[in-house]
Amino acid sequence: MQAMTYSRYGGPEVLELSEVPRPKVAPGTVLIRVKASSVNPVDWKVMSGGLDRMLDIHFPVIPGWDVAGVVEQVGPDTPEFSPRDEVYAYGRRDTVAGGTYAEFVALPVSMVTRKPASLSWEQAAGLPLTGMVAQRTLDALAPSTGETLLIHNGSGGVGRIAIQLAVERGLRVIATASEKHHQRLRELGAEPLEYGPGLVHRVRELAPQGVDVAADFVGGVLQDTQAVLRNGGRHASIADPAVTEHGGRYIWVRPDGSELARLSELADAGKLTVDIDRTFPMDQAADAMRHSQQGRVAGKIVLTPFAEHAG
Known part of the structure; x- marks a missing residue:
């Protein structure tokens, strides 16, 4: 089969x-014919060697953890699915090798x-990792109806899903x-604010008593979070492990089909x-990664099948 691979650490090249x-x-197990995959920042961070201390890598690597597609074949004793079923998944393994x-x-x-x-x-392929990260973050923060949630980087893939999940839970x-x-x-459903210098003042104008919970989906905002979090407030980050030193939660989502099914509903x-x-x-995955690295993305970047297999 065709796949995009890399045999050494580096950039998209x-x-x-x-x-x-x-x-x-x-x-x-099930064999899935890929109809779409998506690019997540973690894909190029793994490829650069940035997570070598955490993940075992077996070269050559096929990157990618998100997939939407059709079941091509099921392994022995797999009654949950049948060929031609339409499925999707967050497919991270303990060892990085065969991706999506x-x-x-x-x-x-x-x-x-x-x-x-x-x-x-395309939308289904863009949901698993971002959606499950957003869902796990909110589950960890356990906000109550009516509480105020601050989301850092609301326009990213995780942030957009988190806004919708939070609104569904009755949060401001x-x-x-x-x-x-x-x-x-x-x-x-969010009240948007410009990020950057002066953020603490802008948040305090909307929430003079501080926010109840804060979710960091960008990194580098711990001081701002602490400055606007009310006494007893909770915070979590997917980008800054240092939150654990300041009473917060560091989120790293696990693959789980039942958790993904909650988002499906x-x-x-x-x-x-x-x-x-x-x-x-798919064969332009390097360009897709470069686009992701620019950091000006409005939603998800999705990979569609190789041209000769697009049907």
């Missing part, structure tokens, strides 16, 4: 189109759930973003959508 063996289908920037990916059935009918292939949401994204964040109930920034053919 190390990605290359390769011919690799189709994954084996072990007991309790490929024609096919084999995943344990525990990671996989049925694709929401309300979402396109204040979210930082550049001004060009403010209207979309209002549509999602919200999507099919019309309470959750996925904004797509741009799509790229």
Whole structure:
């Protein structure tokens, strides 16, 4: 099969189109024909070697953890799915090797759930990692109805999902973003604020008593969070492990099909959508990563199948 691979650490330039063996289908796994994958910042952070201290890497690596596609084959004793089922998954393994920037990916059935009918292939591929991170962050913070949540980086993929989940839980949401994204964040249910110098003052103007909970989806904002968090408030970060030294939670989401199914239910109930920034053919994954690294993304970057397999 065709796949995008890299054989050494580096930037997007190390990605290359390769011919690799189709994954084996072990007991309790499903082989998925990839209809769409998505680019997450963690993909190029892993590729750069930035997570080498944490994750075992087996070169050559096929990157990618998000996938939406059709079940091609099921392994022995896998009654949960059948060929032609439409599914999606957050497919991170303990060892980085066989990812989703490929024609096919084999995943344990525990990671996989049925694709929401309300979402396109591209939207479904953009939901697993960002959606589960947002959901796990809110679950960890355990906010109550009526509390005020501050989201740092509300315009990113995680932030946009977190806004929708928080609104569904009855929270007041204040979210930082550049001004060009403010209207979309209002549509999602947030009160947008410009990020950067003066943020503490701007937050205090909207929430004079401070915010009850804060979610950091960008990093480098711990001091601002502490300055606006009320006494007894809770905070969490997906980008700054130092939060644990200041009473916060550091979030690293786990693959779990049942948790992903919670998001599916919200999507099919019309309470959750996925904004797509741009799509790229799979063989242009390096360009997609470069676009992600620019940091001016409005939603998710999605990879579609290789041209000769797009049907």
